[in-house]
Amino acid sequence: MAVLDAPQTFDSEEAARARRARIHGIARWTLPVGVMACSLLAWHFYVTLWEVPHYVLPGPVLIAQTLVTDWAMLWDATIVTSRLTLLALIMAIIGGVSLAVAFTQSKWAEMSFFPYAVILQVTPVIAIAPLLQVYMESAFAAALTCAWIVAFFPILSNTTIGLKSTDPNLDDLFTIYGASRWQRLYLLAAPSALPFFLGGLKIAGGLALIGAVVAEFVIGRAGTGLGLASTLLEASYRFNFGRLFACLFLISALGVVIFGIMSTISHLALRKWHESALARER
Structure with a gap:
């Protein structure tokens, strides 16, 4: 009798697991939205009931109105900051991956250049931005260099570790079959380094x-307004706190969008074979 009941028990467990997965999938979106809605309501009631001046803490309604009335200016600033961030990230990917490949192919290259990569990482970008503004004619180029410096090291470090994390048994197998250095890199090291x-x-x-925001803050002080951070800084000088918080909201939203895009790319690239993505699907 117990043997006959086993398939039914297994089906019920599978159904319960599927139900829990659906509930978790719904909660993953509804819970953050609910927390955000409650926070905005509490914020609105606080500034309304206690009559908090807008130059101390503007309410969410005033910020929404500012987003609508100043949208043309804020959109142009968002485009500038987005372009700055995207170009810096592309440069960091190209430079970081290229240098990581060079490090793994030549020990001399790693010993020669890795210390300078560390120096770029630990040097505060806020101290470099004024110098770059002096030496570069374009304020955008100076801000782009600052953002690249900040984004460069994580890609270099993670990719280098990934390229060195190949399975020794597979490496021996490639040696037995007489694989070339580039075959090892393309067929063995690159898939191993992809999650890193x-x-x-x-x-x-x-x-x-x-890095883009910090560079805009520093370079924007000279009157060379760039993007959202420069607009935020100008709004603070004019005590326009509605615009200030609107810029802050757009910067945060841009960061969330960037993280969402990077997470989606990672999931699509790893979902069918890597343990981390497979574990999330379960």
Whole structure:
């Protein structure tokens, strides 16, 4: 009798597991939205009931109105910051991956150049931005260099670790079959490094935005307004706190969009074969 009941028990467990997965999938979106809605309501009631001045803390209604009335200017600033972040990230990917390949192919290259990569990483970008503004004619080029410096190291470090994390047994197998250096790199090291690279890409996407914002803050002080950070800085000088918070909201939204895109790319690239993505699907 127990043997006959086993398939039914197994089906019920599968149904319960599927039900829990659906509930978790719904909760993954509804819970953050609910928390955000409650926070906005509490914020609105606080500034309304206690009559908080807008120059101390503007309410969400005022910020929404500012987003509508100043949308043309804010959209142009968002485009500039987005372009700055995207170009810095692309440059970081090209430079980081290329240098990581060079490090894994030549020990002399790694010993020669890796210390300087570390120096770029640990040097505060806010101290470099004024110098770059002096030496470069374009304020955009100076800000782009700052953002690239911040985003470069995570991709270099993670990709280098990934390229060195190949399975020794597979490496011996490639040796037995007489694989060339480039065959090892393309067929063995690159797939092994892909999860590490994508992890570094998630970090670098956010850091590129941070570097762009910091560079805009520093360079924007000279009156060369660039993007959202420069607009935010100008709004603070004019005590236009509605526009200030609107810029802050757009910067945060841009960061969330970048992280979402990087996470989607990582999931699509790893979902069919890597343990981390397979575990999320279960």
